[in-house]
Amino acid sequence: MPADPATSSTGNEHARMLRDSVADFVKRGTDIKRVRRLRETQPGFERPVWQQMAQFGWLGILVPEAYGGLGLGCTEMAIVAAGTASALTPEPLTAAAVLAAGAIMRSDNETLKRELLESLVAGASIPALAWQENAGVIDATQCTVRAEPFEAAIKLNGGKKFIAGAAGADGFVVSAQSPEGLTLYWVPAGSSGVTLDLQPLADGRTTGTLQLNDVVVPPSHVLASAACAREALEGAIDTTLVMAGAEMGGVMGRALDMSVDYMKTRVQFGKPIGSFQALAHRAVDLHIQRELSSAVLDDAVALFDAGVTGTRRSSMASRVKARCSEAGLRITREAIQIHGAIGFTDEYDAGLYLKRALTLSAWLGNAAQHRRRYAELAVTHE
Amino acid sequence: MTPPDFNALGDDDFRARVREFFAQHYPPHLRFVLRRARLAEMKAWYLTLSRHGWIAPNWPREYGGMGLDTGKMIILLEETERYGVSRVPDHGIVQVGPILMKYGTPGQQQFYLPKILTGEHIWGQGYSEPNAGSDLASLATSAVPDGDDFIVNGQKIWTTLAHDSTHIYLLARTSREGKKQEGISFLLVDAASPGITIRPIRNIAGHEEFCEVFFDNVRVPQANLVGGLNKGWTVAKALLSFERINIGSPRRPQYALKRLEQLAHAKGLFEDPGFVDKFTALELDLADLGSLYARYVEVVKRGEELGQEVSMLKIWAMEAWQRLTDLLIETAHEYGGMPGEHSMDGVDVDVLSPFYYARPGTIYGGSSEIQRNILAKYVLKLPS
Incomplete structure (x- = not known):
């Protein structure tokens, strides 16, 4: 077996291990039945599952090692965000471990910061x-x-x-x-x-x-x-925009896979419907959207991990949120159409993916808002 | 003149060398011509490139090329687009050269390759026919053996700059047995051969860039067969994966984007939220294409073959380019229906040339619909 260059550096080894743990978690720890059961309940997720995420180290991926975290980067967080979102996991992973943690990490009250981050990473307290x-x-x-x-x-x-x-x-x-x-x-x-x-x-x-x-x-x-609060918020929000993009990537990926699978098995007029060019071309266009999203996300994650700041950071975050929101909504909407009437039923999973895409798209600014923000940032940049 | 080993330069140094070369040698009046320039206009530039050893960037140095590696090749193309350098009639360099190096006999290589470098031979591509466009393999132009020759009869069309070509490389039917792809041969034809008639076709932009070519009992020596009898389809398909990525470069639409930006500034449209959203959506379509393109460039740089998924780049690049020029003519209001350059709110812009220039990209080299078929079949693995 040829050596896999992806496992050659420590950073990529972390990425591989996280990918494995996500795959394992998605397979055993959470399933769509649980997602359905937790819909419209309070608090809408399960503390034991949250504990499991803490044990995997996911809650501390972005938290510096000095505060009990893994001190890894957006590369690793994006893997977990995409993987859990593709299974529609309801736990507030990005809300707590990216958005809230991001603000806390950038704060200057050392005592409180340590206390909050350590208990977040341990799964004891959710901010x-x-x-x-x-x-x-x-x-x-x-x-x-x-x-x-x-x-x-x-x-x-x-x-x-x-x-x-x-x-x-x-x-x-x-x-x-x-x-x-x-x-x-x-x-x-x-x-x-x-x-x-x-x-x-x-x-x-x-x-x-x-x-x-x-x-x-x-x-x-x-x-x-006041010396650091604004940067704490903006840094946390920009990072979360990218991670929301990663979550959307997981959602759109699964929704498109489901649709393409369905096109291969659903037979009408004596042929699988995927053989009809109108549908095949539609699926290709969705695939292009998925690939564009994933390419922008990869660029963003690399840029964030390289320590980008200021306007460049915000522009990149808006690019990700704009593309992924647009693509995620389009793919999940079209998943309903590709599935036909069954896609419009509550018992079929396509609708769950559309609904997660709706909430992710609306969160922290949809595609139109982020295109505007991108344009405004370009002007102030000039 | 033997060119230096450019691959030994760092990327930034090489880029600087390219910029310097263009600034020093490229005729300013030929920047951004927005159409396929004719040989008469480009001949001097062709010879300049030839003299400096820059005419064949993709050829190995032992054949007289620059021998650029993929990374350097991409830099060269980026700078070409950035500076608005027009293509020379380059089918000999881009297609015939690499094909002969791979499939040609030593005799063919020795005869043809040097003449491509010097510009003595200019090649045109004889692939499409009136009834073989997207379905190229159904081509009917026939080549029948007769003594030491083939007798060629038929019609080719959309032959770019055939009226400037001294030679035509041809796909012709040599067998009607078995699969239609397996009865095609690749021939090298002297355009001055008796029986060839070349007629230019005017395109919607008013330019005569391509032609139809008629073959009436044209004698082609059997020595001009490349890659063996009935192996033409394989020869034609054996393009370097690099050629397939180049067409998806985000650079080509940049010119139209810049013009649009300039016009919109002049008209104060960046105060209009409706326009800003449309403009930014297109700007991001190109920026995100850049991210996707860079991903494939990395694959090629690692020396890996690109799969069929690269078709995505062409679809997205060409369609985004068209959307951009659609917005350009919309932004020009009344001038959007008027050819040529016009003064609009203090800037001089020709909006229809970029609009026309962007049209054929979704048709040539496998239409967008054909590319979607390819992706559906080979990437999504949908049934046919």
Whole structure:
């Protein structure tokens, strides 16, 4: 057997092991029956499965080794994100281990940062990031939640929306405007003055709305000072855009495979329907979309792992989210059409893939929003 | 003049050398001509390339080529597109040369190859026929043995620059037995042979880039057979995988994108969210093509063969290019229906030339529909 160059370096060995663990997990730990069973339940996922993910090391892939993580990169995280999403795994992996973890990692309260990251990596505590306040906004600086001095502490007032992974979260990283500027605070779930509402997402999971009424936060819970809060949020959001793209890659890949398989076996007019050129060409166009998505994602992951910053980082993230959202929605929509009436039934899995694509596409900005953002970034870049 | 070993240069150094070479030698009035330039216009450039040993970048150095490796070849092509350098009539260099090196007899190689380098022989491709387009293997032009010759009868069409060619390489039917692909032979034909009539065909852009060629009892020596009797299909198909990737380069549509950007700036369209979305979608179509293209380039650079999946690049590159020029004429409003250069909001733009120039890419070299058939069959493994 020829030597596989992909296993020659340590980094790629990690990638291979993660790929194996994902394949193994998808085969044993989760299945579509479980996905169906957990739809429209609270919190919509299972803590034992979350624990298993922690044991695999997935929750700490992006977390530096000094904080108990594996200190790996987007390359490895993308493998896990794509693999779990292709099985429609409902656990809030990217919401907690990429988005919330990304903000915490970039914060400057060392004590709190260590505590939060270590318990996240161990699977003991699940954080969620609450930064967004209005639909259609990708700008982390658009923040109206107020943080005011209150005796020896801080008082938070305002509201946050579209919080991914809010159901089952043990606490929230909340952005607020303090007298010093944009700041991040740690607010444990159930704190006095905190109200969490959960709203259903198309795929059977939920998104959170947080109301903060005179929520008192001790100084020890100031997670990121104004010196680093903005970059913490933007870095976390850009990374999550790429990982949402990876998840979409997993979803579209499986949906297209299902459709192509169906085209080979479904017989009408005495022939497999895949022999009809109208359908075959349609499948080819979807395949091209899948390959474009995967090529952009690969470029992005390499760029992020090389430490890209600023406008280039955000542009690349928007390219990924734009392409993958567009392609993912198109492939899953067309999967319904290719399957015909059976594709429109709840009992057939094609619909589950469309619904996951709908939620992933809408999360943190759809294709049109990211094309606009890409164009705006290009202008400021000039 | 023996060229240096360019492969020994670093990529950046080589790129700089190419830029310098173009800036120094390429006629400025021939940049971005947006049509297939005729030999009369390109002859001087052909000879310049020939004199400097740059005419055959893909040929090994022992045959008088530059012997570029794939990485360097891609840089050269990128710079060619970037600078807007027109193609010389290059069928001899791109097709006939590599084919003769692989399948030609020593005699054929010694006779033809040097004359391609010097520009003494200019080759045209005789493949398509009026009734054999996408279904090329059903071609009917016949070559019947007669003494030391073949007698060739039939008609070829879409022969690019045949009226500038001294020679034509031909696929002709030499057998009607068995599979239609197995009765085709590859012949080298002197275009001055008695019985050949060449008639230019005007295309929708008004240019005479291709021709129809009639063969009426044309005598072709049997010594001009390449690759053996009835082996023509194999010979014609044996293109280097490199040629298949080049057509998917994201560079070619860049010119139209730049013109569109320029026009849109002049018209203030970047204030219009509707336009910005359309423009950015196309910009990303090309950027993402770049990512996919780079992936295949890496495969070729590693010395691996490209599979049929490379058809994707051609489909996407050519169709994205067309969408881009569609938006260009839309953006030009009334001028979108007017040929030639016009002053629009202070910039001089010809929008119809890029539009026409982008049309044939989805037809030649296997139409987009044929490419989709290939992907469906060989990549998705769909039943036929």
